[in-house]
Amino acid sequence: MKKIIAFGILILFSSLLMAQTPSAEEILNKIDENMVFDQAISKSKMIIHGRIGDRTIESKSWSKGNDLAMVEYLSPPREAGTKMLKTADKLWIYTPEPTDRIITISGHLLRQSVMGSDLSYEDITDNSSMIESYNAEILGTETIRDRECWVLELTAKKDDISYYSRKIWVDTERLLPLKEERFAKSGKLLKKTEILEVFKQDGRWYPRHMIFKDMLSRGKGTEYFIESIDFNVDIPEYKFTKAALRR
Amino acid sequence: MLAIKLAYRNLIGAGLRTWLNVLVLSFSFLIIIWNRGIINGWDRQARNDTKNQEIGGGQYWHENYDPYDPFTLADAHGIIHEKLQEKTNYAPVLITQATIYPGGRVQSILLKGIEPDQKILTIPTESLKSDIEEIPVMLGSRMAENNKLKIGDFVTVRWRDANGTFDAADAQVVHIFKTDVPTIDNGQMWVPLQRLQKMMQMDGEATLVVVNQEITSAPDLPHWVFKDHDILLKDFAELIKMKYVGGYIMWFILLLLAWIAIFDTQVLSIFRRQKEIGTDIALGMTRGQVIRLFTVEGAMHGILAAILAAIYGGPLLYLQAVKGMSMPEGTDDMGIAIAETIYPYYSVGLVVVTALIVLITTTIVSFLPTRRISKMNPTDAIRGKIQ
Numbered sequence: 001m002k003k004i005i006a007f008g009i010l011i012l013f014s015s016l017l018m019a020q021t022p023s024a025e026e027i028l029n030k031i032d033e034n035m036v037f038d039q040a041i042s043k044s045k046m047i048i049h050g051r052i053g054d055r056t057i058e059s060k061s062w063s064k065g066n067d068l069a070m071v072e073y074l075s076p077p078r079e080a081g082t083k084m085l086k087t088a089d090k091l092w093i094y095t096p097e098p099t100d101r102i103i104t105i106s107g108h109l110l111r112q113s114v115m116g117s118d119l120s121y122e123d124i125t126d127n128s129s130m131i132e133s134y135n136a137e138i139l140g141t142e143t144i145r146d147r148e149c150w151v152l153e154l155t156a157k158k159d160d161i162s163y164y165s166r167k168i169w170v171d172t173e174r175l176l177p178l179k180e181e182r183f184a185k186s187g188k189l190l191k192k193t194e195i196l197e198v199f200k201q202d203g204r205w206y207p208r209h210m211i212f213k214d215m216l217s218r219g220k221g222t223e224y225f226i227e228s229i230d231f232n233v234d235i236p237e238y239k240f241t242k243a244a245l246r247r
Numbered sequence: 248m249l250a251i252k253l254a255y256r257n258l259i260g261a262g263l264r265t266w267l268n269v270l271v272l273s274f275s276f277l278i279i280i281w282n283r284g285i286i287n288g289w290d291r292q293a294r295n296d297t298k299n300q301e302i303g304g305g306q307y308w309h310e311n312y313d314p315y316d317p318f319t320l321a322d323a324h325g326i327i328h329e330k331l332q333e334k335t336n337y338a339p340v341l342i343t344q345a346t347i348y349p350g351g352r353v354q355s356i357l358l359k360g361i362e363p364d365q366k367i368l369t370i371p372t373e374s375l376k377s378d379i380e381e382i383p384v385m386l387g388s389r390m391a392e393n394n395k396l397k398i399g400d401f402v403t404v405r406w407r408d409a410n411g412t413f414d415a416a417d418a419q420v421v422h423i424f425k426t427d428v429p430t431i432d433n434g435q436m437w438v439p440l441q442r443l444q445k446m447m448q449m450d451g452e453a454t455l456v457v458v459n460q461e462i463t464s465a466p467d468l469p470h471w472v473f474k475d476h477d478i479l480l481k482d483f484a485e486l487i488k489m490k491y492v493g494g495y496i497m498w499f500i501l502l503l504l505a506w507i508a509i510f511d512t513q514v515l516s517i518f519r520r521q522k523e524i525g526t527d528i529a530l531g532m533t534r535g536q537v538i539r540l541f542t543v544e545g546a547m548h549g550i551l552a553a554i555l556a557a558i559y560g561g562p563l564l565y566l567q568a569v570k571g572m573s574m575p576e577g578t579d580d581m582g583i584a585i586a587e588t589i590y591p592y593y594s595v596g597l598v599v600v601t602a603l604i605v606l607i608t609t610t611i612v613s614f615l616p617t618r619r620i621s622k623m624n625p626t627d628a629i630r631g632k633i634q
Contacts, residue, residue, distance in 0.1 A: 104318070113353065159410035184405065184415040216403050216415065218351025 360443030387432025525628025545613020
């Protein structure tokens with residue numbers, strides 16, 4: 001009789017727990033609400049930990065949806081004034097005087113690392129929705145840096161997704177993926193991302209300090225800091241034209 | 248005939264002065280032939296190696312393929328045309344971009360898929376016949392050296408399939424080949440065609456198809472464009488042309504030295520032999536005959552130089568044509584097709600044309616100072632008055 005009661009309590013407890021845990025799709029939706037924006041202007045800093053030392057690059061970005069992005073490097077002085085414009089699957093890089101040149105980058109080159117970092121041009125301008133790209137399954141819960149997280153396994157919904165599968169550790173309260181592993185189709189771990197610090201702005205949680213690591217290379221990873229971000233902006237269309245690169 | 252006899256006697260009589268001029272001229276003559284022979288030999292070897300190892304009798308390129316524009320690679324593939332399916336005459340190659348991580352370093356490369364049992368190209372593709380779980384890869388010695396890879400080493404390869412999804416797997420180096428053609432070596436890895444097609448989800452597709460050298464016709468095919476040797480070797484032909492131009496400058500400098508020596512000798516002869524010129528005219532020779540005598544004397548330097556060059560240079564050139572000339576270490580890293588040892592190629596045409604150039608130019612240079620003779624007063628000349 002005691003066993004039946006204990007089993008009943010267990011079932012009841014599990015049901016309550018399940019009722020508290022949103023579905024995987026709901027979690028992805030919540031992540032998108034935090035991470036995906038219509039328009040934003042941000043300032044960021046990237047510290048590349050290389051084999052021969054660290055390099056710091058500061059930049060300002062203008063983004064609109066997932067297709068349009070403009071990035072301007074502010075420092076170091078050697079890179080200052082360099083701009084990147086991304087539209088759909090093409091990217092242009094403008095280098096200021098004395099070269100004053102615009103080069104086009106597309107296809108495979110979009111996957112190349114940005115200035116020796118662990119981020120590709122695609123990664124740096126990515127603003128895609130998780131719910132549109134992935135099917136998700138909750139694997140369980142784990143604690144990451146004292147924050148309780150749901151562990152989700154994501155599998156690509158479409159054929160043209162860069163990473164076939166991902167594993168993410170989502171903060172149960174703030175709905176941000178505090179840790180993420182990106183896998184190749186073969187199951188090989190390609191990239192690891194961790195969010196080390198977050199902040200709240202305009203009702204959404206957003207990463208302040210992240211670290212990216214290309215798991216196939218010997219590098220020590222790249223730190224990424226969002227110094228400021230403004231979601232309530234209306235960026236004019238001309239900002240995402242080639243002509244704007246030289247302005 | 249008299250002019251030739253006299254000229255010969257005068258030349259031999261001049262002794263060391265003549266032989267120094269002849270030696271300088273013969274040296275120029277020899278260097279011109281040697282230099283040209285080396286470039287000819289390089290050209291022949293490189294063309295043969297490139298045909299045998301890379302381009303065969305020409306290539307059919309997918310209509311979107313442009314080797315100078317890596318952006319085109321993602322779209323430069325298609326189902327191999329049925330007329331290009333015959334394995335004895337056509338070798339399809341699928342090309343895609345990928346990244347390797349030798350020792351944790353990131354390196355962009357081209358993955359090239361080729362049938363292991365193809366016989367169109369002489370590269371050792373049969374070594375790709377392997378049943379290992381990893382991707383069997385074959386690479387050139389420069390690529391292996393640059394990335395510190397040896398046979399049996401494993402390296403992680405990352406690529407994107409036809410849909411753009413990342414994939415990665417370990418590859419094992421099954422063979423390293425030595426080649427004089429850097430365009431099949433630098434920054435690339437060769438894998439079995441079917442394996443690459445599967446990796447890329449491009450079954451039955453290729454980027455280009457190499458044609459057997461024995462095939463003489465190349466019909467027009469939809470979506471495939473035939474590129475003949477003239478197009479495929481255009482860059483190399485231009486490089487060789489540039490080398491020839493560089494050679495011309497060197498020849499000109501060498502010949503200029505010889506011309507100056509001959510010109511100087513002629514001026515000196517005319518100045519010192521004024522009495523002889525006056526006597527010749529007084530004895531009935533016309534000014535034209537005297538000019539001819541002096542011009543033949545000068546031109547004969549060229550003939551003697553050719554004979555001298557043949558005596559000491561012939562065996563030297565022959566020896567080098569047989570033994571070849573070793574290229575300095577690192578020459579093959581310059582990105583151009585060049586053998587470790589170049590065997591110079593001297594054609595009869597090369598020797599005849601060079602000899603004619605030397606003779607004609609020497610004759611002109613010899614003639615120029617003799618025009619002074621026509622202005623000479625024979626009486627003053629006999630007296631030895633400076634004119």
